[in-house]
Structure formats: C-alpha cells, structure tokens
Amino acid sequence: MQAYPALEQRFARLSAISDAIGILAWDKETTMPLGAADGRAEQLATLEVMAHDVLTAPEVGDLLGEAEQGRDNLSIWQRANLREMRRTHTHQSAVPGDLVEARSRATSRCEVAWRKARAESDFASLRPLLEEVLIRTREVAQAKGEVLGLAPYDALLDGYDPGTRKAAIDPLFAELRRDLPALLDAALARQARLPAPPAMTGPFPVDVQRGFGEGLMVALGFDLRRGRLDASTHPFCGGATNDVRITSRYKESDFTGSMMGILHETGHAIYEQGRPRAWMAQPVGQARGMSLHESQSLLVEMQVCRTRAFASYLAPLAHRAFPALGAEWDAEALYRLSTRVERGFIRVDADEVTYPAHIIVRYELEKAMIAGDLAIADLPSAFNAAVHEPLGLTVPEDRLGCLQDIHWPGGGFGYFPTYTLGAMIAAQLFDAACRADGAVLPGIARGDFSPLLAWLRPNVHEVGSCVSTDEILTRVTGRPLDASVFKRHLRARYVDDA
Amino acid sequence: MQAYPALEQRFARLSAISDAIGILAWDKETTMPLGAADGRAEQLATLEVMAHDVLTAPEVGDLLGEAEQGRDNLSIWQRANLREMRRTHTHQSAVPGDLVEARSRATSRCEVAWRKARAESDFASLRPLLEEVLIRTREVAQAKGEVLGLAPYDALLDGYDPGTRKAAIDPLFAELRRDLPALLDAALARQARLPAPPAMTGPFPVDVQRGFGEGLMVALGFDLRRGRLDASTHPFCGGATNDVRITSRYKESDFTGSMMGILHETGHAIYEQGRPRAWMAQPVGQARGMSLHESQSLLVEMQVCRTRAFASYLAPLAHRAFPALGAEWDAEALYRLSTRVERGFIRVDADEVTYPAHIIVRYELEKAMIAGDLAIADLPSAFNAAVHEPLGLTVPEDRLGCLQDIHWPGGGFGYFPTYTLGAMIAAQLFDAACRADGAVLPGIARGDFSPLLAWLRPNVHEVGSCVSTDEILTRVTGRPLDASVFKRHLRARYVDDA
Numbered sequence: 001m002q003a004y005p006a007l008e009q010r011f012a013r014l015s016a017i018s019d020a021i022g023i024l025a026w027d028k029e030t031t032m033p034l035g036a037a038d039g040r041a042e043q044l045a046t047l048e049v050m051a052h053d054v055l056t057a058p059e060v061g062d063l064l065g066e067a068e069q070g071r072d073n074l075s076i077w078q079r080a081n082l083r084e085m086r087r088t089h090t091h092q093s094a095v096p097g098d099l100v101e102a103r104s105r106a107t108s109r110c111e112v113a114w115r116k117a118r119a120e121s122d123f124a125s126l127r128p129l130l131e132e133v134l135i136r137t138r139e140v141a142q143a144k145g146e147v148l149g150l151a152p153y154d155a156l157l158d159g160y161d162p163g164t165r166k167a168a169i170d171p172l173f174a175e176l177r178r179d180l181p182a183l184l185d186a187a188l189a190r191q192a193r194l195p196a197p198p199a200m201t202g203p204f205p206v207d208v209q210r211g212f213g214e215g216l217m218v219a220l221g222f223d224l225r226r227g228r229l230d231a232s233t234h235p236f237c238g239g240a241t242n243d244v245r246i247t248s249r250y251k252e253s254d255f256t257g258s259m260m261g262i263l264h265e266t267g268h269a270i271y272e273q274g275r276p277r278a279w280m281a282q283p284v285g286q287a288r289g290m291s292l293h294e295s296q297s298l299l300v301e302m303q304v305c306r307t308r309a310f311a312s313y314l315a316p317l318a319h320r321a322f323p324a325l326g327a328e329w330d331a332e333a334l335y336r337l338s339t340r341v342e343r344g345f346i347r348v349d350a351d352e353v354t355y356p357a358h359i360i361v362r363y364e365l366e367k368a369m370i371a372g373d374l375a376i377a378d379l380p381s382a383f384n385a386a387v388h389e390p391l392g393l394t395v396p397e398d399r400l401g402c403l404q405d406i407h408w409p410g411g412g413f414g415y416f417p418t419y420t421l422g423a424m425i426a427a428q429l430f431d432a433a434c435r436a437d438g439a440v441l442p443g444i445a446r447g448d449f450s451p452l453l454a455w456l457r458p459n460v461h462e463v464g465s466c467v468s469t470d471e472i473l474t475r476v477t478g479r480p481l482d483a484s485v486f487k488r489h490l491r492a493r494y495v496d497d498a
Numbered sequence: 499m500q501a502y503p504a505l506e507q508r509f510a511r512l513s514a515i516s517d518a519i520g521i522l523a524w525d526k527e528t529t530m531p532l533g534a535a536d537g538r539a540e541q542l543a544t545l546e547v548m549a550h551d552v553l554t555a556p557e558v559g560d561l562l563g564e565a566e567q568g569r570d571n572l573s574i575w576q577r578a579n580l581r582e583m584r585r586t587h588t589h590q591s592a593v594p595g596d597l598v599e600a601r602s603r604a605t606s607r608c609e610v611a612w613r614k615a616r617a618e619s620d621f622a623s624l625r626p627l628l629e630e631v632l633i634r635t636r637e638v639a640q641a642k643g644e645v646l647g648l649a650p651y652d653a654l655l656d657g658y659d660p661g662t663r664k665a666a667i668d669p670l671f672a673e674l675r676r677d678l679p680a681l682l683d684a685a686l687a688r689q690a691r692l693p694a695p696p697a698m699t700g701p702f703p704v705d706v707q708r709g710f711g712e713g714l715m716v717a718l719g720f721d722l723r724r725g726r727l728d729a730s731t732h733p734f735c736g737g738a739t740n741d742v743r744i745t746s747r748y749k750e751s752d753f754t755g756s757m758m759g760i761l762h763e764t765g766h767a768i769y770e771q772g773r774p775r776a777w778m779a780q781p782v783g784q785a786r787g788m789s790l791h792e793s794q795s796l797l798v799e800m801q802v803c804r805t806r807a808f809a810s811y812l813a814p815l816a817h818r819a820f821p822a823l824g825a826e827w828d829a830e831a832l833y834r835l836s837t838r839v840e841r842g843f844i845r846v847d848a849d850e851v852t853y854p855a856h857i858i859v860r861y862e863l864e865k866a867m868i869a870g871d872l873a874i875a876d877l878p879s880a881f882n883a884a885v886h887e888p889l890g891l892t893v894p895e896d897r898l899g900c901l902q903d904i905h906w907p908g909g910g911f912g913y914f915p916t917y918t919l920g921a922m923i924a925a926q927l928f929d930a931a932c933r934a935d936g937a938v939l940p941g942i943a944r945g946d947f948s949p950l951l952a953w954l955r956p957n958v959h960e961v962g963s964c965v966s967t968d969e970i971l972t973r974v975t976g977r978p979l980d981a982s983v984f985k986r987h988l989r990a991r992y993v994d995d996a
Contacts, residue, residue: 012540013544016537016540016541016543016544016545017541017544017545017548019537019540019541020518020522020541020544020545023521023522023525023541024518024521024522027521027525031529031726032741033722033723033724033725033726033741034723035721035723035724035740035741036724036738036740036741038740039514039517039738039739039740039741040738040741042510042514042517043514043515043517043518043521043738045514046511046514046515046518047514047515047518047545050515050548223533224531225531225532225533226531226533226534227531228529228531240534240537240538240541241537242533242534242536242537243530243531243533243534243537243538
C-alpha cells in the first residue's frame with residue numbers, strides 16, 4: 001500500500017481506540033460503580049498505551065516522510081490531514097510509552113479521589129495523588145517541549161490548542177485584567193438599580209428538567225440519533241464519533257442551572273456532530289482546538305441564550321413545562337436572572353463578567369506549577385491569595401477554592417486559558433454571524449436557530465482542522481483574535497443596557 | 499523477565515482490553531444511540547483485533563514453551579494458569595486476525611439489525627447479515643477445528659465450554675427428549691387440577707421494580723460496589739472485572755418477569771464477583787465455562803427462587819413494595835405462578851419443564867447450520883417445523899420463532915446447549931449443597947442466602963478455572979454430570995407435589 005492511504009488506515013484505527021476511551025471515560029463519570037475505579041484506570045491506561053503504540057510505531061515516521069515526499073499528488077484536505085498527522089505524531093512520540101501509562105494511571109486515581117476530597121473539602125487526602133499527577137505532567141511537558149522547541153507550558157498549551165502560546169495569551173489577559181474590574185464595578189452598580197430577580201423555589205422534577213433540556217438541545221441542532229444527555233458531578237461533553245454525550249447536573253429548586261449547563265454543552269456537541277463527515281475518523285476532521293471548541297459552547301450559552309430574544313422564546317416554554325414556575329417569571333425576569341453578575345467562588349457558576357478573573361488566576365497558578373515555582377502543598381494558600389485580588393473574596397474552605405475543578409486532578413494543565421480565549425472568539429464569531437445574516441438574531445426570539453447553524457456549519461464546524469483558528473477567524477471576521485468585540489459585548493449587555 | 503511472569507503481565511493486559519470490550523458491549527445494549535452503531539462496531543472490532551494481537555504475537559508461543567519447560571517450579575495455581583493460557587492461545591491463534599475482525603464487524607451489524615427485524619418480524623431484512631455471520635462463524639469453526647483436532651461444531655462448543663463435546667451432549671439430550679414429553683403431560687394434568695394464579699395487573703412502577711430487584715440482588719450476595727442493574731431488550735450479565743453489570747426488562751403490569759430476570763442474572767453475577775480475587779485478571783481466575791455459569795444463574799432462579807420457601811419470604815416483601823398487589827397474592831399464589839408450566843413460543847419465558855425442548859431444537863439446527871446442511875434462507879421453516887414436534891406449537895410469525903434470540907445474530911453458535919447442561923448441573927449442585935449443609939434450605943424461607951453462598955464460594959466460584967467442570971462436580975457430588983437429579987427435581991416439583 002502507498003504511504004498516505006496506509007496512514008489513513010492507521011489513524012482510523014487510532015480514532016476507534018480514542019472513541020472507545022471516550023465512552024469508557026463517559027461511563028466513569030456517569031455510570032461506573034465506585035469499586036470498579038482501579039479496574040477502569042487499568043483499562044484506560046492500557047488503551048492509551050495502545051493508541052500511543054499505534055501512533056509511534058517505528059514505521060509511522062517512515063510513512064509520514066514518504067507521504068510528505070509525495071504531497072504534491074494529494075488533495076488540499078489530504079495535505080492538511082497529513083500535516084495534522086505529523087503534528088499528532090510529533091506530540092505523541094515525544095512522550096515515552098511508560099510515561100504515558102504512568103500519567104494515565106495517576107490521573108485516573110486522582111480524579112476518583114478528587115470526588116471524595118471535594119465533597120469533604122479535604123485537600124490533604126488529595127495532595128499526594130495530585131503531586132504524582134503534577135510530576136508526571138511536568139515530565140510530559142518537558143519531553144514535548146524539547147521536541148517541539150517550546151517552553152514546557154507552551155508545549156502543554158499546544159496539545160489543547162494548536163499554535164497558541166503564552167506570549168500571545170499574556171497581553172490579551174493583561175488587557176482583561178486591566179479593564180474588567182472597572183467594568184465589573186459599573187455592571188454591579190447598574191444591577192443594583194434594577195429589581196432583583198424573584199426567588200425561584202420549584203420544585204422542578206429532575207426528569208422534567210431533563211426532557212426540557214433535551215427539547216432545547218434538539219432546537220439548537222443536536223442530533224439525538226448521534227448523542228445523549230445524562231447526569232454527572234461536573235457537566236461535560238464527551239463520548240465518541242457520532243455518539244456525542246453531554247451531561248448536566250440538576251437541582252430540584254432551580255431549572256435554570258441544569259438548563260444553562262445543557263445549553264453550554266450543546267454548543268460543544270453541535271460542533272462535534274458537525275465536523276466534516278468524510279473526515280470524521282481522521283486528524284483533519286477533528287475540532288480545531290479547545291479555544292475554538294469553547295467558543296462554540298459560549299456562543300450558544302452566552303451570545304445566544306443569555307439574550308432578551310432567547311428569554312422571550314424561553315418564558316412560555318418554561319411555563320408549560322414547569323407548573324411550579326410562578327407568573328412573576330416573565331421573559332424580563334428570566335433575562336435578568338440569566339445576566340446576573342456576582343462575585344462568587346465557583347468558576348462554573350460564574351457569569352461572563354467575572355469568569356475571566358477565575359481563569360486568569362488558574363492560568364497564572366498553573367504556569368507556576370509547571371515551571372516548578374509553586375508546590376502542590378502551597379496550592380491552597382496560593383489559590384486563595386490569588387482569588388482575593390481580582391474578586392475581593394476570602395475562600396473559607398478548599399472545596400470553594402482549589403478543589404472545585406477536576407482539571408488539575410485530571411492532568412489538564414494548560415487547558416484553563418482556552419475558556420477565556422473561547423469567550424473572546426465567541427463574541428467575535430457571533431458578531432460576524434449577525435452581520436453576515438440578518439435572520440440570525442430575529443430567529444432566536446422564535447426558537448429558530450437554523451440561520452445561525454447554517455452559518456456555523458460551513459464557516460466553523462465543517463472546516464475541522466483544515467486551517468488554523470486564526471485563519472478561521474480572519475476568513476469570517478477579517479482579523480485574528482483580539483479582545484475588543486468581547487469587551488464591547490460585555491459593556492453593551494452589562495453597563496450600557498437601558 | 500522470566501517466561502511465566504512475562505505471560506502473566508501479558509494476560510493482565512488482555513484482561514484490561516477484554517474488560518473494555520465488556521463495558522462497550524454493555525453500553526451498546528443499554529445506552530448507545532442508534533446512530534452510533536457503525537462506530538461502535540469499529541471500536542469493538544479494533545479492540546478485538548488488538549486482544550487477538552496481544553495473544554498471538556510470535557513471542558507468546560515461545561514464552562509458553564519456555565514456561566512449560568519450567569512448570570515444575572510453579573505453584574498449582576500457576577500451573578493451572580499456564581494450562582489455561584495455552585488453551586486460550588491455541589483457540590485464538592487458530593483464527594487469523596482478519597477473520598476475527600471480519601466476524602466481529604459482521605456480528606455487530608447483525609445484532610443491530612436484529613433488534614429492528616425482531617420488532618417487525620422481518621426475517622428477510624436480517625437474512626443477508628445473518629448469512630455473513632454464519633459464513634464467518636463457519637470459517638472460525640473450521641480453522642479452530644483443524645488446530646484442535648475437533649469437528650467444527652465441537653470446536654465452537656469448546657470455546658464456550660472447555661472439554662464439552664457433542665458426543666457427550668447427544669445422549670443427555672436424547673434422554674431428555676425421551677422422558678420430558680410424558681413428564682410435561684403429567685405436569686400439565688396436575689396443574690389443571692389446581693386453581694390458576696389470579697390475574698396480575700399492577701401497575702408496578704418500573705423504578706419501584708428496579709429498587710425491589712436491587713434489594714433481592716443484595717440479599718443474594720451481589721456487591722453493588724462492584725456492579726450495577728440496568729435495563730435492556732434482552733437481559734444479560736456483562737460488564738467487566740469488579741464491574742459486573744446485569745440487566746432486566748420491565749413491564750408495568752407484572753413485576754415477576756423483571757424479578758425473575760434479575761434473579762437469574764444475579765446468579766451469573768455472584769459467580770463473576772466471587773471468582774478468585776488473586777487471579778481475577780488471569781485465565782485461571784475466569785469462570786470455568788458457560789454451562790457452569792448457567793448452572794449458577796439457574797441454581798438461583800430455578801432451584802432457590804421457584805420454591806415455596808422463597809415464595810414465603812417474597813410475599814410480605816412484595817406487598818410492602820407494591821401496594822397494587824392484591825391480597826389474593828399470598829405465598830402459595832406466588833409459588834403457583836413461579837412454577838407455572840406452559841407450552842409457549844418464547845425460550846426466555848419458558849418454564850424449566852419445556853425449556854429443554856427449546857434448547858434441543860436450537861442445538862440440532864445450529865449443528866446443521868455449522869455442518870452446512872441448513873442454509874439461513876431455510877432457517878425459518880426449519881425452525882418452525884422443529885418446534886412443532888416437541889411442543890406441539892405452530893409458529894405464526896418469525897419474531898415468535900427464529901428471530902426471538904440474539905445468539906445467532908451475535909455469532910453465538912454452540913452456546914445454546916450450555917443452558918440445559920447448566921440446568922442439569924444446577925440441580926446436581928443444589929442437591930449437594932442441601933445435603934452438605936442443613937441450613938441452606940431453611941435459610942431461603944427467611945431470605946438468608948448466606949449458607950448457600952458460603953457453600954458456593956469455595957466449591958464453585960473460587961475454584962475459577964483451576965480444574966474442569968466435571969472435576970468440580972465430582973468433588974462435591976461424587977460423580978460427573980448426568981440427567982438423573984434434574985429429572986428427579988422436575989418430577990418432585992411438577993408431578994409429585996401434593
């Protein structure tokens with residue numbers, strides 16, 4: 001067989017293994033009994049090693065070299081696929097197999113322990129496991145950095161978000177750190193002049209919330225034949241190719257929390273379901289990176305669903321589904337609730353004005369941890385000190401502080417900045433979509449999201465990894481990422497709105 | 499590393515892959531959206547090829563040979579483990595990798611199609627997929643038979659039930675075919691003289707049935723920390739090591755159907771959970787074979803839970819759980835229902851008197867299919883003709899005939915006889931348990947199954963695959979399998995009972 005087709009076959013196998021890992025990881029969060037944790041860690045570690053072996057077998061380098069020699073005979077998509085194959089191969093072959101396995105085992109165990117540690121606000125019990133995760137992650141960062149010619153933290157970043165460097169993030173985050181405190185003060189002052197949203201008590205039965213959420217997913221374009229909605233401690237979008245599984249968490253007293261979680265994950269999911277069909281199992285058919293991924297969830301959650309237009313579509317639907325929802329919950333009350341700004345401890349509960357502060361804190365801390373400048377033992381106090389400055393909060397216990405997120409226990413150092421980069425991209429993309437098609441905004445008020453989806457499919461989802469995030473942005477917005485549209489959006493919604 | 503430890507390491511890897519397959523297969527039956535079927539088939543085929551590769555890599559034969567040279571230095575369990583490694587290796591290496599993959603793909607697709615075909619009683623839509631499955635299975639049987647020196651059907655049997663041959667089954671089944679018709683007539687005549695069980699209408703809410711079933715599982719010894727109960731079209735026991743997942747199916751009008759399904763699968767599950775702890779991930783730690791496995795489910799369902807003693811424990815529990823259960827449902831009525839005998843179309847709904855006829859029909863048909871004497875195109879008419887003779891039934895549509903079972907679509911030719919072998923083993927083992935410990939029978943009436951479990955653990959479960967099924971039987975019952983205790987049990991319960 002020729003080199004390029006042989007590579008496609010090999011990467012399809014890799015995709016099948018990675019899909020299997022996706023389902024096993026989903027099961028771990030939603031379904032698995034606790035006593036199966038060690039066994040599951042073994043299964044995941046074994047499959048990860050096998051994926052690693054498929055990708056780093058000695059013949060792969062030769063096949064890549066040979067295919068690159070013959071690239072003039074390849075189509076544009078094949079050429080981009082080959083480039084992404086090389087990228088993936090470089091990332092993976094930089095890390096020795098036993099380190100991949102050791103890190104996978106460490107993160108699986110640490111994630112399980114995190115669940116208990118968070119519930120009991122017991123950082124001490126997590127500490128040795130998290131230390132092991134950090135040691136392994138630093139080894140991975142070091143190994144990748146050497147091969148990629150990058151600083152260790154940039155090497156981790158590049159694994160989540162190809163091409164993104166801390167040198168590009170630092171000025172963007174500095175701009176937000178400079179401008180957001182005043183914006184937050186102004187937003188809170190404006191909010192104080194408005195009536196507070198009424199109290200929401202319910203009860204809103206969990207199965208009704210689930211069905212309601214599923215209805216919204218379908219309206220937004222989620223294909224239930226190729227995905228599911230379930231419950232887990234921490235909402236996520238996972239699963240496999242053509243089997244996209246999102247989760248939310250429910251409380252009976254308030255349906256909007258689970259709903260917003262579902263809307264957010266739906267944004268991720270429609271990206272996954274909309275990847276280029278012909279390239280689903282190939283590297284070029286993957287999502288472009290985690291910043292662009294997050295932009296799709298935030299475009300749905302923040303740009304689309306926290307608008308007056310969406311609230312006016314939502315209000316009658318919600319009253320039909322939930323008889324316990326009082327008449328005081330008209331569209332304007334739902335809108336005020338969905339745009340409420342508050343200094344709070346929990347990142348995933350944060351509004352879009354305070355969210356960047358949570359991210360910038362974590363970004364600075366994880367850069368220090370990877371650089372070896374911050375030990376796990378000192379993380380709780382460092383975290384609490386860092387949060388105090390931008391948000392003015394004193395963390396009373398670690399479950400409201402550094403224990404709140406699964407990312408570090410799961411080894412996800414380098415992931416946090418993609419949330420705020422995603423928020424900025426979302427603003428820039430949605431602004432472009434509304435300019436490109438005047439039907440997008442009016443559609444939202446009727447629950448017709450098809451004009452938006454029709455714009456996102458060719459301009460974002462179906463591009464896959466054919467070009468870079470900056471090129472996707474430049475094609476449709478005329479320039480690469482900056483903070484201006486995001487800041488304008490925040491000011492318009494939270495400060496200047498009448 | 500020395501040969502034997504290297505083999506243990508390799509088989510532990512195999513166990514992790516096989517566990518991953520177990521969870522993915524469970525997910526396919528309980529959870530997966532329909533549009534993911536093709537992808538799941540790819541995932542399962544890929545993992546099966548990888549397991550095959552781990553087992554059949556060129557160095558494994560050398561390691562086995564080397565370890566066998568040094569077997570005098572091994573413990574009894576290590577020696578038995580080595581013997582089972584060799585057995586597994588011989589079975590697997592007999593089949594080329596591309597055939598393993600082709601068969602896995604064919605069965606995955608056929609199982610999905612079967613679900614639709616059964617619902618619509620549409621054999622024609624299944625036929626080409628089932629033909630493909632049969633072709634691949636015959637190729638597997640041929641390949642294994644040549645290496646093992648067995649007829650193709652015996653080679654398939656041996657994969658499910660080590661050491662079992664059709665030459666041993668034929669006379670046992672002939673004895674049942676000879677004696678059961680008269681026993682069935684006598685049972686029906688006796689039953690006609692008794693009052694029929696009252697009508698059961700419910701409603702019995704599915705979630706209450708589920709909780710009720712879970713309570714019985716725990717009473718019987720199921721460890722919920724290492725397993726789950728879910729719902730699927732066809733009840734099964736699957737999952738992974740220390741993650742044993744059983745399923746049942748529910749109807750609101752009758753709680754006893756789901757309950758009996760749960761009790762049956764619980765018997766399988768406590769065997770799985772009771773395998774020797776130190777050898778869980780090794781071949782010698784596996785269940786001894788499917789006949790012994792089925793004996794454990796039937797020991798719980800038939801020998802223990804369709805007794806007056808169990809009914810007297812069940813009645814007050816059921817009335818507490820289900821207010822819709824009328825007072826006419828006393829212990830005696832529940833007992834009469836659970837020992838009801840009826841000529842019916844559906845194997846899984848059959849009582850223990852008619853069940854062997856369903857099995858013998860399938861056994862003869864699948865022997866003919868594997869021998870090439872019966873084509874898939876002729877299966878519906880052959881099935882219907884074969885069922886007519888022992889049960890006197892005329893099959894009106896294929897969903898009540900050859901479409902009712904997932905086994906053949908799933909490639910499970912050679913599996914059916916283990917059900918009736920299991921029924922006979924169950925009778926022989928339970929008889930021995932009751933003789934060995936006088937507390938077993940009285941415990942059942944109190945819902946105390948611990949004396950039974952205490953006998954099963956060392957005598958069956960914790961033996962794993964250390965010795966053969968016949969040796970397990972001979973150790974505790976004094977002789978290998980015969981039909982006498984089973985027939986005596988049926989006569990005592992269905993004919994001679996006052």
